[in-house]
Amino acid sequence: MSLNEIQPSKHPNLDCIGASIYTVLKYLNFSALETAWKQCGAIYLKTENAPYGDLNGQYMRTVAELHWIHNVRVEGRAEPEDDLFLAHIQERLEREVPTIVLCNMAELPYNPYYQDLPEMHSIIVTGREGNQLLIVDDYYRYKGLLPIEQFLQASNSSYRDAGTGEWYPLHNRSFELVLSESLHPTPDQLLEAVRSNLSVLEGRLEISQIKQDLDVPDDVNVEVGLKSLDPFLKDVEAFLASGVEITDDHLDILNHSLISMAQTRAMYANVLHAISEKYENFADLAEAYHSIGHQWKITTNMILKAFDSNRSDMVHRVLQKISSIKTQEFEAVVKTRELLERVGVVV
């Protein structure tokens, strides 16, 4: 396949950056595509004055996750000078290498949320025709030409963080994926991901380590493990009880949390499924996490519905549903520990 033949391959369980990476890895014929996303944790990040914080299924950055076990390297940086930035892209195109670019979603004219949602988004540059770039937007299954002027407007502006509501400059951030030393892990090698995830879900990972890995500011309180679902639920319930009007921004933070939980569980199920090719007892655990991911996805849609139809009563129902998912999460952790011990992994 040549570079300009790349088509969007929206993955149902990846965010926009994940989906772009998935498409590029597929183009590069990476054989371990379904297991590259393997982290499945639970951390709760809350700033002191916020009513509630951000629950997150990820405990490491995507760059670190791809390098971990699979040895996929992500190379790139910000380049605020437009000319230099375009020169980098051109140089990659000449090497037949797709460039993943972060941009402001509200500046992309083909996007359904054009001018509405100034959040960070990800697209792939796969070609150039005169003053236009050929881009692939996996998340919205779009492929087409974008005038360079509009492209730079999107890549060199600022975006609003969905979790915090703060604005950050993008400065033309782009990257490529390097597979020269990548691995297709065996089921035994993938057990390391299960062991690591268990340590996070059981709350045994050092908070200082997570703060360092995720570059968390000092004023953010971090709780690790499934037990962090309790303060999350408690904070959201207290906020609802306070009678403060729920805004789109409040719901956006909740949505961001629930998506992260849904996606990490769904992708982790693929890892467990791959392990079950050697250790068949892991097949049931894979099913359990698939189902848990499905339940989290329903909570995400419930929040969006509350968002769209101004139904604050639905937020209460979301909290009840999360309590029921919590039980399934704890059962899965007990099962994971048992299975790891059975195959001789020290946890």
Place this chain on the structure above:
Amino acid sequence: MEKENEVYETLLRLFSEYVNESGELTEYIDSLTFIKSVVKVEREFGIEFDDDMLHLENFQDMKTLAGYIQQKMDAKSA
């Protein structure tokens, strides 16, 4: 059955951009558009989906969905 067919025809109209002639979902719907469609369907038929129905997997076949909506409407008028 006639009523269910009417529901089906309405669903085909509401989801016309995303379904084929057999009423199967063939085009991608992002989450926000999906939920906006759910709310539109609820308003059109005066029903509310059970929370567990709020997953795109349950909207793959408009015939099955029409059956579910008809049941909801029947339960409401009973």
